[in-house]
Amino acid sequence: QGCFSLIDALLKPKEGWGLGPPCCPLPPATPRDALQERLQRFAGAAQTDLGCVFWGGGAAVLGTPRWGALPAADSAPLRALLPPPPGGALGAGPAARDVPVFLPNSSPKVPHRLLLLRLVPGVGVALLCGPRPSLQHLLTQLVPQFWGPVLEQLRGCARPCAPPLPPEVLG
Known part of the structure; x- marks a missing residue:
């Protein structure tokens, strides 16, 4: 049963594994350029050029240029x-996960991290x-430095992603 939600996510038509768009539209009233610049500076400070901001259930809404250029595989x-870690894992601060991943094309034998x-409920960065x-x-240095000044703004922009159900089912 623990795998059902992952299997469902992988099998979703046009949104499943490898079939969905790499990024979805930003929520309205979100300052795209400022968020993009902040993400790129944050990723640079973390010694990487691969990063994204995601909303709701894990849809990437904004990525670094290299994140967007990753091959589909x-x-x-x-x-x-990408779904964010559960809230409250680290008290009032952001929740976090560190997951080893092998990339089929770029790094099939050496894992990346x-x-x-989770910056605020419904908004995370990867x-x-x-x-x-x-x-x-x-968690102690870079998140407060780069994301601390905009947490309230992110909280105001955060909204849950619409469920992938037809409107007639939702009522």
Whole structure:
């Protein structure tokens, strides 16, 4: 039963593993350029150029240029892992996960680290890194430095993604 939601996500028509878009539209009133610049500076400080911001259930809404250029075979497993960590895992601060991932094309034998950080409920950031930085450094130094000033703005923009159900089912 623990795998059912992953299997469902992989099999969704036009949204499943490797079939969905790498990024979905940003929620209205979100400052795209400022968010893009902040993401790129954050990724650079974390010694990577692979990162994305995701909303709701894990749809990437904004990525670094290199994240957007990943081949479909590499981006598909990453999209399947993007749902944010559960809230409250680290008290009032952001929840986080550090997941080893093999990329079928780019790195089939050496794992990268997929760092998933929940900034506010419904909004997270993901980085694909090597052995550095540590998750502790991200949480105590880089997240407060880069995302702390805009947490309230992100909270105001956050909205749950619409469920993938036809309107007649939703009522």
